Amino acid sequence: MKSIKSLLCWVTSLALYPVWVAVHVIFELQKRAMFLRSAKGPFLQVTSTSSSCDVGKGGRTAGHVLLALNDASFTLPRHVEHEMVKLKSCIRWAFASGARIISVYNMHGWLEGAKESLMTALQEEDFGITTVLIGENGRPVGWIRGGTFREGRWDAKNGEECGAIFFDDLDSGKQRLIQCARELCQDVKESKEPCQRINAGDIEEHLHKKSRCCNQKCFAQISLRTSLSLDGHTCLLVEHTSDKNSASAVGCLDTPPSATSCSCSVRLPEPEMAISFGPAFILPDYNPWQTRLTEFFEGGELKRVKLADLEAILLRFSSSEVRVGK
Amino acid sequence: MMKKGVVRWSKRLARFLVSRVLRCGPIPKHVAFIMDGNRRWAERRRMMRQEGHAYGFLQLKECLKWCLDLGIKVVTVYAFSLENFKRSAVEVETIMKLAEEKLNELAEERGFLDRHGIKVQHVKAAACRAMKVSEHHEQAVLNICIAYTSREEMLRAVANMAEAVEDGTLKPDDVTDELFSESLYTRPVSQVDLLVRTSGETRLSDFLLWQSACACVQFQPVLWPDFSLWHLASAILQYQRSFSDLQATRRRSELNGREQEEDRSVSVRKAEYLKRLEDRRKSFILRHAPPMTAGEQHGSKEHE
Numbered sequence: 001m002k003s004i005k006s007l008l009c010w011v012t013s014l015a016l017y018p019v020w021v022a023v024h025v026i027f028e029l030q031k032r033a034m035f036l037r038s039a040k041g042p043f044l045q046v047t048s049t050s051s052s053c054d055v056g057k058g059g060r061t062a063g064h065v066l067l068a069l070n071d072a073s074f075t076l077p078r079h080v081e082h083e084m085v086k087l088k089s090c091i092r093w094a095f096a097s098g099a100r101i102i103s104v105y106n107m108h109g110w111l112e113g114a115k116e117s118l119m120t121a122l123q124e125e126d127f128g129i130t131t132v133l134i135g136e137n138g139r140p141v142g143w144i145r146g147g148t149f150r151e152g153r154w155d156a157k158n159g160e161e162c163g164a165i166f167f168d169d170l171d172s173g174k175q176r177l178i179q180c181a182r183e184l185c186q187d188v189k190e191s192k193e194p195c196q197r198i199n200a201g202d203i204e205e206h207l208h209k210k211s212r213c214c215n216q217k218c219f220a221q222i223s224l225r226t227s228l229s230l231d232g233h234t235c236l237l238v239e240h241t242s243d244k245n246s247a248s249a250v251g252c253l254d255t256p257p258s259a260t261s262c263s264c265s266v267r268l269p270e271p272e273m274a275i276s277f278g279p280a281f282i283l284p285d286y287n288p289w290q291t292r293l294t295e296f297f298e299g300g301e302l303k304r305v306k307l308a309d310l311e312a313i314l315l316r317f318s319s320s321e322v323r324v325g326k
Numbered sequence: 327m328m329k330k331g332v333v334r335w336s337k338r339l340a341r342f343l344v345s346r347v348l349r350c351g352p353i354p355k356h357v358a359f360i361m362d363g364n365r366r367w368a369e370r371r372r373m374m375r376q377e378g379h380a381y382g383f384l385q386l387k388e389c390l391k392w393c394l395d396l397g398i399k400v401v402t403v404y405a406f407s408l409e410n411f412k413r414s415a416v417e418v419e420t421i422m423k424l425a426e427e428k429l430n431e432l433a434e435e436r437g438f439l440d441r442h443g444i445k446v447q448h449v450k451a452a453a454c455r456a457m458k459v460s461e462h463h464e465q466a467v468l469n470i471c472i473a474y475t476s477r478e479e480m481l482r483a484v485a486n487m488a489e490a491v492e493d494g495t496l497k498p499d500d501v502t503d504e505l506f507s508e509s510l511y512t513r514p515v516s517q518v519d520l521l522v523r524t525s526g527e528t529r530l531s532d533f534l535l536w537q538s539a540c541a542c543v544q545f546q547p548v549l550w551p552d553f554s555l556w557h558l559a560s561a562i563l564q565y566q567r568s569f570s571d572l573q574a575t576r577r578r579s580e581l582n583g584r585e586q587e588e589d590r591s592v593s594v595r596k597a598e599y600l601k602r603l604e605d606r607r608k609s610f611i612l613r614h615a616p617p618m619t620a621g622e623q624h625g626s627k628e629h630e
Contacts, residue, residue, distance in 0.1 A: 009346065012342075012343075012346045013346050013349055013350055016343065016346050016347045016350065017350045019347050020347050020348070020350035020351060021350075023347065023563065024351075024563070024566070024567065027563065027567060028567075070571075070575060107540075107575060107578060107579070173539065173579070174503060174506075174536065174539060174579075175503075177480070177506070177536075178501060178502065178503060178506060180484075181483075181484045181487060181488075181501045181506065182498045182499065182501045183498075184484055184488055185484075185487055185488050185491040185496070185498040185501055186491075186498045188488040188489075188491055188492050189491050189492065189497075189498060198481070198484060198485050198488055199481070200477060200481055203480075203481065203484065278571065279568075279571055280542065280567070280568030280571040280572065281542065281543055281544075281564075281568070282540060282541065282542055282543070282568065282571065282572060282575050283521070283530075283538055283539060283540065283541050283543050284539070284540075285539035285540050285579050286539075288476070288480070288535035288536045288539055289477065289480065289535070291530065291535055292476070292477060292530070292531070292532045292535065293529055293531065293532075294529060294530070295528045295529050296528050296529065296530075296543065296545075297528060316528070320527070320528070
């Protein structure tokens with residue numbers, strides 16, 4: 001009886017295979033038709049960040065936006081160059097929408113070889129606000145104001161608005177959590193911490209990026225959107241929009257000659273919005289500890305992204321409600 | 327009467343044909359559902375919220391049958407979050423009673439579990455009886471997440487590994503991606519292939535954060551009690567269309583996490599640690615499950 005049943009299933013599957021192919025062809029044609037319909041729309045060109053996007057005004061805005069690049073198809077340098085132009089526009093759009101921290105996370109590693117070029121390309125941009133570029137290990141590379149890039153000391157005015165662009169390495173994903181678990185296990189082994197007392201705070205402490213900046217503590221409870229000078233070292237602080245009563249120190253731009261070991265860490269807030277760029281909508285393997293309440297959106301292929309698509313994402317985000325279990 | 331029979335048979339035939347068409351392509355091994363929208367569904371129909379949850383459970387039963395037809399091996403559902411305890415006491419109590427009642431029903435429906443070889447696992451001690459009754463099944467797994475959050479799960483995994491390091495079972499360098507995945511509640515099949523969330527929300531809400539990295543995701547605007555076979559079929563089709571990109575993404579992600587080949591002593595330590603976790607889980611179930619009835623005992627012996 002079982003063999004007759006499985007034979008019947010096999011025969012039915014064989015007979016229905018053309019139907020399966022036809023369904024996929026229809027899906028593909030539908031997708032291409034949608035692309036052609038929207039092809040006449042404006043390409044992604046955001047020219048200014050001085051005025052915030054009209055879309056989504058009055059609703060939620062994301063303080064930290066994660067741009068996850070998940071396209072395995074392009075590896076040639078000319079592809080990368082083309083994508084960089086689009087990526088710069090996406091970053092500009094994100095600042096215009098109200099975000100102040102942009103994380104660029106690449107899942108396939110194509111950005112590794114192009115990071116230097118992208119950094120160089122971004123250094124010529126004018127995002128309308130002072131922007132800090134943060135490279136590997138949370139170390140600030142430099143800052144941009146009015147389209148001019150500078151390294152070294154940043155003489156920020158008190159109350160000056162600023163933003164940051166993080167280039168997250170591949171080890172920003174699960175590997176960071178694994179590293180954190182190893183460090184906690186090491187602490188337990190060295191009897192620094194009993195295993196029963198490990199809590200969420202310990203994990204968060206270990207997850208912060210460590211940056212060799214200075215030997216002073218760089219972050220403190222201060223007002224929003226200001227820079228802080230501690231003992232002559234200028235620290236960058238970026239607004240954390242979802243928590244109005246605290247600010248997060250992103251890092252130090254001025255390393256004194258006498259700097260030794262680091263006691264400063266970069267506390268990156270959780271991304272409120274994540275846009276996944278690629279042919280398929282796949283969740284990025286960004287640090288899982290930090291994506292608890294992140295809203296994920298499909299950006300489509302980076303080379304085909306339009307301003308209207310991003311504005312639609314912003315509209316959806318601004319109208320969404322976070323109930324946190326209630 | 328005849329008309330009802332015809333309608334029922336037509337539905338069965340449609341289900342059979344849809345599952346046969348979909349099985350021509352790759353089927354996800356592990357599908358996770360965030361069953362959102364029960365209360366909003368009830369409010370739209372001017373019903374009590376508790377009724378929305380009851381309808382939601384009925385929909386879950388239907389959905390599990392579709393998944394079985396499609397050959398999906400592991401299904402994980404988000405029934406209740408730790409954050410949901412913020413809701414009113416009446417609602418929380420209703421949901422817990424409903425869960426208890428339905429899980430007991432599931433344990434009593436031995437025929438259904440036995441016929442399809444379904445093993446029930448869940449991440450909080452509320453249905454040890456269903457777990458005990460189904461522990462010998464291997465064909466499919468149903469994970470029910472009650473009073474669960476992913477952060478708590480990851481924290482528990484880290485604490486378990488740290489405890490093993492403290493007593494010398496493991497060394498800190500033994501902690502890898504693979505071991506971490508094996509330490510989670512959803513072991514042994516942790517990686518989610520397809521995650522479906524209903525009601526149009528686009529976040530994970532602290533559900534399977536580790537397991538759903540590099541998973542195909544579908545946020546569907548339909549409310550959970552209205553989730554139909556066609557919605558599931560559309561999600562599976564989307565998975566099939568994304569299959570090659572998914573494989574490429576996972577290969578890349580695995581390359582990042584790949585450690586050097588471990589030597590025998592590391593494998594032995596890990597095996598010992600995992601055995602201890604499994605023994606601890608079994609003793610927890612035995613401690614909390616009520617004594618089996620004569621029928622249940624007979625069923626277990628027959629299977630052995």
